[in-house]
Amino acid sequence: MNWRTEVFAGVVGAILVIPQGITFAYLAGLQPEYGLYGAIFVTLFTSFLGSSSMMSGPNTAVAILIGSAVLPLAGRGSPVYIDYVFILCLMVGLIQLLFWLVRGARIFQYLSPSAISGISAGAGFLIVMASLDSILNLSTFNTTFFYEKLYIIVSDAKDLISPYSLFIGVVTIAGGFIGRRYSHRYFLIVAVACGYLAGMLVSFIWPQPVTELEYLGRMPLQWLPLHVPTVNIEYLMTSIKLIPYALTIAFIGLAQSLVIVRELRMTTDQEIDLDKEVYAQGLANFLAPFFSTFAGSGSFNRSKANRSLGASTPLSGIVAAGFVLLLITFLGPILTYMPMAAMAGTLFIVGLDMIKWSDVKHYAPERPELVIYLATFVGIVFFGLATGIAIAVFLSVSVFLLRISQLDLSVERDASQATLKVKGSLFYASVSHLTEQFRTLRDQDLTVDLQYTTHIDQSAVDFFTHEAGSMATHGTALTLLVNDQQRAFLLSLGLSDTITLRSTQPDEGDAASE
Amino acid sequence: MNLTRSLIRVRRRSAFLASVFAALAALLLTPTALAQQSLPSIEQLVNEPFLDDYYSNVVYGYQIVNDTQHFASRYVGNALNCKNCHLNSGTKADALPLNVAGMYPKWRAKNGKRNGIGLRIRECFVYSMDGIMPPDDAPEVLAIAAYVTYLSQGEVMGAEPEGRGVPTLPATGYDPNPANGRAVYLEQCASCHGEQGGGVGDMPPVWGMNSYNRGAGMNRIDEAAGFIWANMPLGQDKSLTHQQAFDVAAYLNLQYRPADPRQSKFLKLLEDLLP
Numbered sequence: 001m002n003w004r005t006e007v008f009a010g011v012v013g014a015i016l017v018i019p020q021g022i023t024f025a026y027l028a029g030l031q032p033e034y035g036l037y038g039a040i041f042v043t044l045f046t047s048f049l050g051s052s053s054m055m056s057g058p059n060t061a062v063a064i065l066i067g068s069a070v071l072p073l074a075g076r077g078s079p080v081y082i083d084y085v086f087i088l089c090l091m092v093g094l095i096q097l098l099f100w101l102v103r104g105a106r107i108f109q110y111l112s113p114s115a116i117s118g119i120s121a122g123a124g125f126l127i128v129m130a131s132l133d134s135i136l137n138l139s140t141f142n143t144t145f146f147y148e149k150l151y152i153i154v155s156d157a158k159d160l161i162s163p164y165s166l167f168i169g170v171v172t173i174a175g176g177f178i179g180r181r182y183s184h185r186y187f188l189i190v191a192v193a194c195g196y197l198a199g200m201l202v203s204f205i206w207p208q209p210v211t212e213l214e215y216l217g218r219m220p221l222q223w224l225p226l227h228v229p230t231v232n233i234e235y236l237m238t239s240i241k242l243i244p245y246a247l248t249i250a251f252i253g254l255a256q257s258l259v260i261v262r263e264l265r266m267t268t269d270q271e272i273d274l275d276k277e278v279y280a281q282g283l284a285n286f287l288a289p290f291f292s293t294f295a296g297s298g299s300f301n302r303s304k305a306n307r308s309l310g311a312s313t314p315l316s317g318i319v320a321a322g323f324v325l326l327l328i329t330f331l332g333p334i335l336t337y338m339p340m341a342a343m344a345g346t347l348f349i350v351g352l353d354m355i356k357w358s359d360v361k362h363y364a365p366e367r368p369e370l371v372i373y374l375a376t377f378v379g380i381v382f383f384g385l386a387t388g389i390a391i392a393v394f395l396s397v398s399v400f401l402l403r404i405s406q407l408d409l410s411v412e413r414d415a416s417q418a419t420l421k422v423k424g425s426l427f428y429a430s431v432s433h434l435t436e437q438f439r440t441l442r443d444q445d446l447t448v449d450l451q452y453t454t455h456i457d458q459s460a461v462d463f464f465t466h467e468a469g470s471m472a473t474h475g476t477a478l479t480l481l482v483n484d485q486q487r488a489f490l491l492s493l494g495l496s497d498t499i500t501l502r503s504t505q506p507d508e509g510d511a512a513s514e
Numbered sequence: 515m516n517l518t519r520s521l522i523r524v525r526r527r528s529a530f531l532a533s534v535f536a537a538l539a540a541l542l543l544t545p546t547a548l549a550q551q552s553l554p555s556i557e558q559l560v561n562e563p564f565l566d567d568y569y570s571n572v573v574y575g576y577q578i579v580n581d582t583q584h585f586a587s588r589y590v591g592n593a594l595n596c597k598n599c600h601l602n603s604g605t606k607a608d609a610l611p612l613n614v615a616g617m618y619p620k621w622r623a624k625n626g627k628r629n630g631i632g633l634r635i636r637e638c639f640v641y642s643m644d645g646i647m648p649p650d651d652a653p654e655v656l657a658i659a660a661y662v663t664y665l666s667q668g669e670v671m672g673a674e675p676e677g678r679g680v681p682t683l684p685a686t687g688y689d690p691n692p693a694n695g696r697a698v699y700l701e702q703c704a705s706c707h708g709e710q711g712g713g714v715g716d717m718p719p720v721w722g723m724n725s726y727n728r729g730a731g732m733n734r735i736d737e738a739a740g741f742i743w744a745n746m747p748l749g750q751d752k753s754l755t756h757q758q759a760f761d762v763a764a765y766l767n768l769q770y771r772p773a774d775p776r777q778s779k780f781l782k783l784l785e786d787l788l789p
Contacts, residue, residue: 077653
């Protein structure tokens with residue numbers, strides 16, 4: 001381990017996480033300091049307890065889900081709202097710890113990568129839509145579908161849109177796109193700086209009572225923001241509505257983190273324990289409310305930056321957390337006059353980056369993957385993130401089940417007998433595929449080659465027994481070509497002795513060729 | 515069998531009668547019940563373990579009014595709290611009481627447009643608190659609006675509540691004299707507000723960079739004089755003469771304080787960026 005590399009990666013991570021923490025707190029409907037505490041404490045706990053160089057902390061999808069879960073229960077950012085967010089995060093942490101207890105990390109292998117890409121693209125779209133609020137200085141308003149919002153913005157542009165705010169937002173976005181030509185890693189910092197300067201220019205020419213610009217304001221930051229979340233019977237009764245969201249957040253948080261961790265395990269030589277990562281995420285999210293912050297998960301973009309700087313241990317995450325604490329202590333007074341339009345401009349760029357045309361091209365050759373990707377994206381855009389995630393999970397699992405219940409059957413027949421080769425898993429869902437083949441081959445002696453079959457269950461054995469009986473009435477016989485293990489297994493499941501079992505061992509093969 | 519059935523019937527009938535009586539009683543008692551069901555007091559609300567969205571905002575608003583430095587620190591630029599001018603948490607008559615929700619929206623000359631209660635609260639943050647104007651959906655603004663609404667229960671919509679604002683002092687016939695004002699200030703006010711106007715202990719600064727700015731209502735001599743006459747020195751209301759109140763107000767206005775955010779933008783920028 002080269003500790004210099006780790007520390008440098010941590011410092012860069014800290015610089016990257018500050019605008020994200022602030023904007024994701026905005027997405028979650030909370031004051032910016034909660035996001036910054038998340039960038040400190042969630043990052044610290046996950047890196048400290050985990051085993052990889054993954055950077056955790058505030059996350060887009062999790063933040064959006066927190067916002068949409070709690071908003072029906074209380075006004076944005078009000079004390080009750082914050083209490084509900086904390087209860088939600090406690091639930092999320094508990095659910096994730098439950099996942100750890102049942103060693104559930106492997107469940108997430110069934111979530112197709114195209115589903116993760118679709119969720120990310122959908123979240124990007126939601127971010128872009130949310131960022132419009134601040135770029136145009138609108139009061140938050142919700143519409144059922146996104147195009148209604150666009151329609152209202154366009155049709156009432158003259159009354160709704162604040163030109164000052166729009167100017168700052170456009171400068172920020174332009175700064176980001178120009179900055180990207182020169183530095184792929186720091187362009188967001190360039191964008192924020194451009195937005196800040198544009199804000200200074202505006203406030204120099206017009207006073208704030210005229211522009212009504214929204215500023216970040218003075219953040220009451222503490223080094224150790226300890227807080228005991230309010231949990232009493234009334235809160236618990238009303239937060240029953242939050243349980244489906246808690247499940248979704250716990251699931252999507254772990255799914256994203258484990259995708260990152262799996263990629264790290266495949267491409268680097270870090271010693272990574274998936275279950276330990278689940279434990280770290282769960283405990284960090286459970287502890288988050290005690291440190292005045294909300295749940296998070298692994299972050300794709302920061303983990304990528306961290307890797308490209310050569311970090312390979314959790315130390316970089318710990319350093320990042322400490323450095324955020326230092327940075328915000330000194331940056332606090334400067335951040336006070338950060339226009340929210342500039343923050344939203346960076347959010348706009350981040351969101352736009354999450355919708356990738358290359359993803360569509362990547363999944364296009366594989367039809368089911370493309371369907372999962374597009375259905376997830378459309379589901380999120382029209383019905384919200386939670387519904388979209390449900391669609392993604394449902395489709396991934398369906399595609400997975402369809403795939404494993406598929407049998408690869410090939411028939412060789414000659415005058416007297418037929419041979420049926422079965423590849424795949426032979427179980428209750430896939431046995432029915434055999435039925436048709438058996439019907440056409442019934443009038444001949446049949447050999448079923450099971451040596452490439454991965455799994456056989458009771459219903460398959462029952463099926464063979466039944467078919468052997470009906471073939472006997474037609475005067476034909478059924479032979480199964482099996483290896484020794486399968487023979488013992490089939491006999492233990494009670495295979496009828498009217499079926500001949502032939503071994504595939506080489507000496508037996510010699511005997512057969514005699 | 516028969517006995518139990520009739521017993522059940524009796525029981526049913528008595529239950530029915532009881533419910534009818536209960537309904538009648540409820541109908542008869544409704545007006546008195548409504549009258550008795552007055553607003554929960556703010557102390558009751560503060561001690562409540564769980565409050566709905568409205569009342570939790572009322573409590574939050576009450577906390578902001580009492581301790582603005584802590585609960586609304588995001589938008590505050592000086593060392594004042596709302597309760598420094600809105601005495602007794604905005605419940606004292608003639609001390610800018612906050613029971614004015616019924617009067618908004620209304621047109622105000624200050625900004626030349628129709629003001630909702632939200633905009634009025636946001637302007638307080640810009641001028642009296644010398645801070646940043648919060649967005650109209652900031653939780654702090656909504657909470658104060660809820661508290662103002664709570665205090666305004668029972669007032670007539672559109673009418674001016676008793677003791678609104680500060681009393682308008684009649685003209686004394688003499689110009690305000692800051693030199694006399696200084697003498698009165700040092701004698702009567704300096705023990706709490708400090709000889710340099712910086713405030714002593716919990717008492718608010720009345721000038722200097724930690725006080726209200728040039729755009730605040732308190733920066734107008736009439737308004738300040740009315741407030742001083744009606745409420746100052748604390749606990750000895752109306753002990754000063756009108757002329758003394760005018761003189762002290764004039765003296766306060768001569769002192770340095772943060773600039774009006776509408777006029778000297780460059781100065782304002784420096785003020786805010788340099789500690």
